[in-house]
Amino acid sequence: MVIGPDGCGFDMRSPSEMEADDARREADEAAHAPRMAVTSRIRRVAQPPDGYLPLSLFDEVRLADPVPLYAFEDVPADVTGLAVDYLSRVARGVPARDAFRVPLAGARLVGRSADAERLLAMVDGFSDRSVRAACLLCGFDAASRRGPARWRAGRVIDPGPATVYNVRRMVARTLRFMDRVGPVVWEGFTFDGGYTDRVTSGDGDLLTADGLWDLKVSRWPPNPTYTLQLLVYWRLGLHSTHPEYLRVRRLGLYNARSDTMWSVPAARIGADAVRAVERDVIGYADGL
Template sequence: MFEPGSFGFDLRPSELMERSDSEEAAYDAEHGPRFPVALRIRRVAQPDGGWLPVSAFDAASLGDPVPLFSVENVPADVVGLAVDYLTRVCSGSSARDAFRIPLAGAVLAGRADDGERLLSMVSGLSDRSVAAACRLCGYDAASRRGPSRWDPDRVPDPDYATLRNVRRMVGRSLRFIDLVGPVVWGGVHVRWRVYGSDHGRER
C-alpha cells in the first residue's frame, strides 16, 4: 500500500482509497458481530436506582420553546439516526464519515450508487439535505442487521413535519454541544477478529 519514498503516506488515488474504504466497511458490516445495545442492556442486572443514580447529578434545563410536531411519516429510528448523523456533519465531521454505516448498508443491499447519490445531497439542514439524510439512513438496517432485513419501501420521502422536526432536533443537539462541549472524542471504531472457513480478518 505504501510506496517507497512515501514516508508512510498512502499515495493511492483518492477514488481508489474511497472504494477500498467502502469495501472494508461493507465487509465489516456483513461479517462483524451484531449485538444490539438494547439487548445487551436487558441482560445486565443493575442495582436499585441504577449504577449512576439520578440524585448524583444536578439538573440543567435546556428547554426549547418551539414544540415538535407529534406525527412524522418516517420511522422514529430512522429519524433518530438522521438527527445523530446530521449533528455530526454540522459539528465538523465529513458527511462520508458520519454516514459510513448506512453507506456500507447501501453497498450490501446492492444500491451503492443510490447511497452515493443521496450522500452527495447531504449538506447542511436544507429540506433537500435532510430528506436525503433520512432516505440514506434507511440503509442502516442493511448494515447493522444484514441486507435481508432491509426494506426499500420502509422510508418514504419525509413530509414537512418530519423535515422540520429533524432540523429542530439537530439544532437542539448543537445547542447542547455548545453549552456542555466541546466534543473531545468521536468516531469510535470497534475492532474484532473474524474467522471464516477459508480466511481470517482482523479489524
C-alpha cells in the same frame, strides 16, 4: 474413557491431555458464541429492577428550547435519531461521507450503493431536500448494524414537512448542547481492542474532554437499557486501545426531543455494578 462395572466412566487421560481438551472446547465455544453489537447485547440482558445504572443516580438538566416540535413524524424513530446524529456531525465539519459511513456500508450490503450515493450527493446543509435525503439514507443503517436480512426496502418513506422541521430543529438543539458540554474530542467513537465474544462491535456518539455522551430522540425518559448502554460503552472504552477513555469522568445522555440532559459522575457508579456488567454483560473474564 473406561466404563466401570457400575456404569460410571473413568477418564484415563493424563491431566495435561484433559487441560488441553478443555482449552480446545472453550476456544470452540467462544468461536461459535453469538456475535452482536452493543445495542443488541444489552437488549438480551436481564437487569435488576432499576437497572445496573439507575436513573436516580443521574443529575437532570432541562435546556428548555422555547421553540416547540411538531407532535407527529412520518419516519421511524430510529431513523429520525440517526438523521439528527449524522447531520449534527456534518454541521460540525465532518465530511458527509464520513458522517454517513454506516448507512453507506449498509447500502452496499443490499446492493443499493447507487441509490445511497445519489442521496449522499443531496446532503449539503439543512435545506428540505438535504434533510429528506439524510432520512432516506439512514434507512440503510439497519443493513449494516443488524445485517442485510433485517433491512426492509420501503420502510422509510420520503419525510413530510413536519418531520423535516423536527429533524432540523433537533440538530440545532444538539449543536447547542455540544457547545455547552464541549469541547468535543471524538464523534462516533469506537472500542478497538475492547470487544469480546459477547460484544463484537458497536460505536458511540460523543466524547468530550471529560465525558462520554449518548444522543437520543425518544419521547420517553431514559430507561435501564439506555443507562446500561452508557455503562457498557465506558467499560469497553477503558479496555480498548484508545487513551481518550482514561479522561472520562462522567457519563451522560442528551435527548434532543425533550432538550434534556442527564449525567452521572463516574465516581458515583458502584463497583459491584461495574464488576457485574464487565463479567456478565460484556464477557471479560474478571470484572474490574
